[in-house]
Amino acid sequence: MTTLDRDETRAPVVVRAASAGLPLRVAVPVAVAAGVALLLAFPPYGWWPLAPVGVAGLAVATHRRRLRAGAGLGFLTGVALFAPLLAWTNLHTGLLPWVLLSLLQAGYLALLGAATAWVSPVVDRWRWAWPPVTGVLWVAQEALRDRTPFGGFPWGRLAFSQDESPLLRWAWLGGAPLVTGVVAVAGGLLVVGGWRRWSAPEGVWRPLAGVTAGLLVLVGVGLAVPTGAGGGGRSVRVAIVQGNVPRLGLDFNAQRQAVLNNHVDATVKLAGQVAAGAVPRPDLVVWPENSSDIDPLRSAAAGARISAAADAIGAPILVGAVLSGPGAGEVRNAGILWRPGTGPDLTQMYTKRHPVPFAEYVPMRSLARMVSSQVDRVRADFVAGVAPGVVDAGAVVLGDVICFEVAYDGLVRETVDGGAQLLVVQTNNATFDVAEARQQLAMVRLRAVEHGRAALMASTVGVSGFVAPDGRVSDATGFNTRAVVVRQVTLSQGRTPATRAGGWPESALVGLAVAALAVAGVLRRRREVTVAG
Template sequence: MLRRSVLAVASGLCLFLALPTADIWPLAFVGVAGMSLATVGVSVRAGLGLGLLTGLGTFIPALSWSGVYVGIVPWFALGITEAVYIALLGAACALVQRRRVRPWAIACLWVAQELIRGSVPFGGFPWARLAFSQADSPLVHLASVAGAPGITFAVALVGGWLAVAAARVRSRRVRLPLRQVVAVAAALLIAWAWPVASGGRAVTVAGIQGNVPQSGLDFNAQRRAVLDNHVRLTRSVASDVRAGRLPRPDLVIWPENSSDIDPLRNPDAATEITAAVADVGVPTMVGAVLQEPSPRVSNATLLYVPGRGIADRYVKQHPVPFAEYIPYRSFFRTFSDKVDLVTKDFAAGSKPSVFAAPTPSGTVKVGPVICFEVAYDDLTREPVRRGAQLLAVQTNNATFGRTAESEQQLAISRLRAIEHGRSVVHISTVGVSALITPDGRTHEGSSLFTRKALVGQLPLRTATTWADRAGRVPEAVVSVIAGLLLLQGIRARRGDKVRDRAEITPDRPVTPSAHEKDVHDRL
């Protein structure tokens, strides 16, 4: 069991290293393969423990950014919580892999696990999915077919095939597992050749990364300075346009929290924003914190139109638990007083929005997505279904310092661009920011804690992808299959126990079969 435990931990570390910033995407296959091998022929309880080791090896380092300014307790609490889902996956793998690796079952179970992890509790937290490690992999092209769940399925399937190949090589009874090698190569080649969206009417956009006076949880203590940074940079863009140094943008987008002073209630903030919008002369999306509905607050995006003021708004539908609101505050305070850093809970918006921005080149329909919402499939799919030609992912990474969180989030936006066939403006207060074309490529990228205006052309598209049209159906079907496989595994285990009891006699002790002994010896 020691070797299995080491293999499980190593598998988790491989899954972590597949994510940005290490970004060694092939290690995702290795991680799945290692966990698949570790859970073959073990009890469900042992599978649970091995899965937990894999989960801890993945999430403790992958989510280290969550504890940069709040300490080890919230970081480990989040990492352990996420690892529990992988523990359950490990138990499920053990249940269906009584005697051999089953790649198709592994792929179905992994998709089902991510569906549950991204849904419960408190709306789930789907960070560090297998799909999100593949932004630079050929498999990312499949996002337009079946979305992020489809990529997870493909990664897990390839990992399962590698596990079969490794098991056969180790058995010394089979020659080079050519069939599995060919299957892996074919999957990568087909994905690489799969066409992705391109073309469309071009618009010029300007993403305003104004930067903050300081990183950390106290960045918003100087919220007026943050607002002034974005006002000044917008006016600088306007000045460069008049001087001919920059093309005139059709649309300007500020990040999340660029105005933590409520411009609906603070005349000074409203005046500054309105003047900057008038100076640049085009519709501008501003991330703002609104002091409503009292006593809660709202994380919102406001669409300003020159000469009209605020023309539309979107309120974040999925505030982050323990960051933007505290569920069961009195209970969780017993574990950490850091919960009181969130002095006011954020209210959830009730619906998605699509802004109709009247730009100089015609109306542009923009779907606003705020921060971690980009990790949730439905929250990025619904604006596209409602006609969004462009997605604006507005985020604030100042609270995570110089960690991998920013690059992990940017990788998700790149996947979403391919999944929906849409350009994405990924703009942060502090970076990493970029303009992303529908093929997932980044342009005008920025580094952390710098001041930069990202100005460039992006194509607009209206056609929907297969992933948009199918929605959650493929994920649901695969998850149902995973459930049926578990039921089959439970029945098989019960059947084994019945046969074992029938075979036990006082004169003949039970010994493991040669095949079962071989599986345990090899692993």
């Protein structure tokens, strides 16, 4: 046989294998539907079983496609997910920030789509590799998105869609990255069962039984995983004060005195109920982020008002305050412990370590101004703190994070490593809506399970509430209302497997993703050599 004859006999086989993906006219709506399915898995919808369906849809749409097509399809999935998921970002700031952020986040799913297309030879050769390969690629994509640019934006991680799911308990073993991996593995199992026909010897029932068994194992392990960290048993009584604001929107800052008064008045009213014997005295009171945007360390009047509230309730108050300095034109977003009788305890103060770029500070301001003059609405840049949010309130050691920081694995974990017995999230949702607040509460639920700690979220306008170490929510408040909730909380001091493992589960899964991409490269090279030969 001549070389030409040999090429002619092999080439058609290669072409058929490469073109066996979904027709583009089908892949495009499948990719969009995948994004919609992922969206519906998150709060406020909460249809968590759709997360694996969305993962499967993206995998099927991008399989056996060129890298450029895979990236384009992944981008469509990303836009369908992130544009509506992040719609709360345009409520008071206009369309541009929302559009830019949504497109940026969709770009990471474009990379995932290209990577999924790239590994097609791996899952074609070993069909049962589809679940683990899908799982590690999703973890790797989120690891990159969580860190870049400007420290990343972890909103919309698969793990945060599982707050009502038995898969949430996988967080106890390996944190948010493992939960994301498990959800994506479930999606890969769906693809295994549904992609093309099985060969005659295998039939259809045996592989479907394997897929079903795999899904049941993922759910079963989740149900069997214990919760809590042990080493506790002591309890404290904690009050959350949700003072509310006169008006939602960016101009809540113009209402600084009213917001502070709301939180003082609600606390004083609680003190009256305590004095009357209607409510037990709390050991700690938690105010939300921005409860005092008047610097209480520089304003004697603001400090006096907070001291009056602390003296009335007879318990320390964790105050969310905006503090001036340290430099000119700089401010700090802080949680500061205010003790009855003595006032602010400057040794027990946490400064937010991850200010939000373009919202709390503006990187490359002169360049950003060319895109939009809206960046100058951020007049003073927030300065990042350097120490974990470990606050010793006497009766309890708190692990404090502020607002979006709850989405970052390391920031929460470092408070537990520092001895935190209760996780606290101080947040201000006055510039957003109830969907954003519920998405944030889902993150608090995951952190509670991950570290085996009771947790709470204190918001200016809601949603505020307590979370048990198994992820259950208690005493959740309404949105845009004034509320005070008091609850007895059991403390924990032990460490879960996830806390002990730290960042290693994510690193290991990312390493496996790199290995899968490398194996795909080898298989592609061999195919090219075969075709050329």
